[in-house]
Amino acid sequence: MYKVYVLKSLKDGNLYIGCTSNLEKRILEHQRGRVFATKSRLPLQLIYSEGYSDKYEAYQMERFYKTAKGKKILKGKITNHSGIV
Secondary structure (H helix, E strand, C coil): CEEEEEEEECCCCCEEEEEECCHHHHHHHHHCCCCCCCHHHCCEEEEEEEEECCHHHHHHHHHHHCCHHHHHHHHHHHHHHHCCC
C-alpha cells in the first residue's frame, strides 16, 4: 500500500505533499529533521493521507497534487475530510 500524504507546518502554515510506502517511518524522518524539504519548517502535523495499491498511481497523484489544479482539488478534499487547511 502506498500513501500520498499532506503535512502542515505549524511554523509557517505551508503544506508539504509526499508519497511513501511506509507512512509511519516517513513521518518520523520528517519530524526528526532528516528530510531537507521540511527540516526548516518543523514541527509538522499530518493532516491528510490517501492510499493506493499501485505505486505508479500513487506517485502520479503526488505529482498532480503539486500542480495548481491539483492543489485546488486537494484543498477541497482536506477541508471536507477534516476542516483543516
